[in-house]
Structures are given as C-alpha cells and as structure tokens.
Amino acid sequence: MDISIIVPLYNEEESLPELFDWIAKVMTKHNYSYEIIFINDGSTDHSWKVIEQLQKKAPDVVKGIKFRRNYGKSPALFCGFDMAQGDVVITMDADLQDSPEEIPELYDMIVNQKYDLVSGWKKKRHDGTLTKNIPSKVYNATARKVTGLKLHDMNCGLKAYRNEVVKNIEVYGEMHRYIPYLAKVAGFKKIGEKVVSHQARKFGTSKFGLNRFVNGYLDLFSLWFLAKFGKRPMHFFGFWGSVMFLLGFIAVLVVGGMKWYALSTGTRSPLVTSTPYFYLALTTMILGTQMFLAGFLGELVSRNSAERNNYNIEKTI
Numbered sequence: 001m002d003i004s005i006i007v008p009l010y011n012e013e014e015s016l017p018e019l020f021d022w023i024a025k026v027m028t029k030h031n032y033s034y035e036i037i038f039i040n041d042g043s044t045d046h047s048w049k050v051i052e053q054l055q056k057k058a059p060d061v062v063k064g065i066k067f068r069r070n071y072g073k074s075p076a077l078f079c080g081f082d083m084a085q086g087d088v089v090i091t092m093d094a095d096l097q098d099s100p101e102e103i104p105e106l107y108d109m110i111v112n113q114k115y116d117l118v119s120g121w122k123k124k125r126h127d128g129t130l131t132k133n134i135p136s137k138v139y140n141a142t143a144r145k146v147t148g149l150k151l152h153d154m155n156c157g158l159k160a161y162r163n164e165v166v167k168n169i170e171v172y173g174e175m176h177r178y179i180p181y182l183a184k185v186a187g188f189k190k191i192g193e194k195v196v197s198h199q200a201r202k203f204g205t206s207k208f209g210l211n212r213f214v215n216g217y218l219d220l221f222s223l224w225f226l227a228k229f230g231k232r233p234m235h236f237f238g239f240w241g242s243v244m245f246l247l248g249f250i251a252v253l254v255v256g257g258m259k260w261y262a263l264s265t266g267t268r269s270p271l272v273t274s275t276p277y278f279y280l281a282l283t284t285m286i287l288g289t290q291m292f293l294a295g296f297l298g299e300l301v302s303r304n305s306a307e308r309n310n311y312n313i314e315k316t317i
C-alpha cells in the first residue's frame with residue numbers, strides 16, 4: 001500500500017464527509033493505493049456515525065477506531081501509527097484546515113527525496129493573530145533552540161513519515177507537538193519541512209485553548225530532559241546531589257569548626273557561625289543525599305516505564 005492517512009478527531013461531524021471526498025479525489029487522481037484511518041477520540045457528537053457511513057461507502061479504504069473516551073491527540077495518533085500499513089504515512093487534522101492536495105508532494109519527498117519525516121509549515125496561517133500566530137512564533141523559536149531542528153512549525157497537524165519512523169516512536173501524553181524531535185531522538189536524520197496551505201476552520205472551534213502554550217513549554221522541557229537523562233537519571237540527580245552534599249559537608253565543617261573554635265577559646269563568634277547557618281549547611285547536605293537517592297529511584301522507574309501509553313478501543317471497523 002502506498003499511503004496511510006491518519007485522521008485523529010474529536011467532535012468533527014460536519015467536516016468528515018467533505019474531508020473524505022477531498023482526500024478520495026486527490027488519491028484517485030494520482031492512482032495511489034491508500035487507506036484512511038479515522039480515530040474517533042471519544043467524540044460526543046455524531047462523528048462515529050459519520051465514520052460508519054463512510055466505511056460502508058468505501059469499505060476497502062476507510063478504517064475506523066473508536067476510543068472509549070477522549071484520550072487526546074497523542075494517543076489517537078499513536079494508535080493510528082500502530083495500524084498504518086502504507087509505505088508513507090500522512091497525519092492530518094479533521095477540520096479541513098489541512099489540504100489533501102499537499103499529499104502528492106509530501107509523498108514524493110519521502111519516496112524519491114528519501115526524507116524520513118516532512119513536517120508541514122503553515123506559513124500563512126488562518127487562525128487568530130493574537131491567540132495563535134504570535135505565541136506560535138515565540139514557541140517555535142524556543143523549540144528550534146532546544147531540539148536543534150530547524151523547523152518553523154513543529155506542531156503542524158499535516159506531516160508525512162516513512163512507515164519505519166511511525167513504528168519506532170512513542171507518542172504519549174501531549175507529545176504530538178514534538179513528533180519531529182521524537183523521530184530525531186529515535187535516530188532518524190533526514191527531517192525536513194514543506195510550506196503547506198492552510199484554511200480557516202470551517203466548522204466548530206479549536207479543541208486546544210491558550211493553555212496549550214504553557215503546557216507546550218513544560219512538555220518541551222520534559223522531553224529535552226528525558227532525551228538527555230531519561231535513560232540515566234542518575235547522571236543528573238547523582239551529579240547534582242553529590243555537588244550539593246559536598247557543598248553542605250564543607251559548610252558544616254567550616255561553620256561547625258568556627259563555632260567550636262569560638263566556644264572552646266571563649267572568643268566572640270562571628271555571625272556566620274550562628275546556629276541557623278549551621279543548620280542550613282546541614283540541611284544542604286541532607287538535601288544533596290535526598291537528590292542522590294532520587295537518582296536511584298529514577299533508575300528504578302525508568303526500567304519499568306515502558307507502558308506509558310494506554311488507550312481503550314471500543315470498536316474497530
């Protein structure tokens with residue numbers, strides 16, 4: 001099979017028929033063998049009914065997954081990645097903001113130009129300037145610095161992947177924003193981008209509010225930390241724990257020694273040898289030990305953290 005198109009969706013009943021027709025038109029024109037995998041992420045509208053109808057209409061093409069509840073875009077994509085059979089895997093949003101017309105060129109970049117992953121770049125965005133465009137620019141600039149990937153629009157819903165890539169990355173929690181980075185960490189090197197057209201949302205509203213940016217930054221930090229120390233937490237906690245312990249230990253010796261000297265010689269002791277400072281030094285030492293032990297715990301946890309992803313499928317068609 002040439003192409004798997006993965007569409008995660010949450011309450012997008014109005015868009016689905018049009019999206020299906022649009023994709024089918026492009027696929028037929030280019031004679032691709034393909035599948036569309038709709039992942040209904042716990043929609044509370046009639047999205048699943050629509051998917052069932054589309055599946056009846058095109059049983060060879062349409063696959064539907066129904067999650068038992070809303071798990072989020074990352075688990076939805078991850079589930080689609082698991083199922084995808086095509087040589088090239090395309091992800092796109094269900095809301096008609098991404099255009100299927102981009103697929104042939106994305107396909108060509110993967111198959112002929114040998115990219116592992118191509119990320120869409122919504123150069124002309126059709127979202128609110130204040131709520132999306134400006135925060136996105138700041139956020140993407142940070143992401144470029146942290147991840148070392150020269151992408152302008154890391155979180156674009158429209159992306160193309162070599163099948164191998166999607167089988168070798170684990171998209172969990174809210175990490176769909178950083179799939180190119182996950183691919184990089186997994187060892188895939190040829191990661192590019194392509195300017196894609198972007199439409200305003202036709203039906204419904206965005207499912208992600210402004211807090212996406214705060215969460216986005218926090219996730220970026222965790223990802224960076226995990227990529228750097230995830231497999232060896234001891235290398236971070238052990239190091240800084242030891243540094244803290246040593247500083248505390250030296251301070252205890254110095255402060256304690258001065259205090260002892262002052263007491264035993266009967267001279268007036270300077271302020272730094274007062275009891276609170278001694279306790280502060282002692283506390284630093286203890287905190288260092290704690291931090292060191294946190295490293296051990298991290299090592300234990302990282303050995304058992306394979307099962308981060310859980311979604312619950314109610315039905316598959």
Ligand code: UDP
Binds near residue numbers: 076
């Ligand atoms: N989506 C999803 N699960 C969620 C939230 C969103 O599957 O919990 C889907 C949504 O239906 C759409 C895509 O993810 O197909 C992108 O969402 P949206 O268009 O709301 O994001 P935006 O375009 O505003 O970034």
Ligand code: MG
Binds near residue numbers: 093095097201
């Ligand atoms: Mg959208």
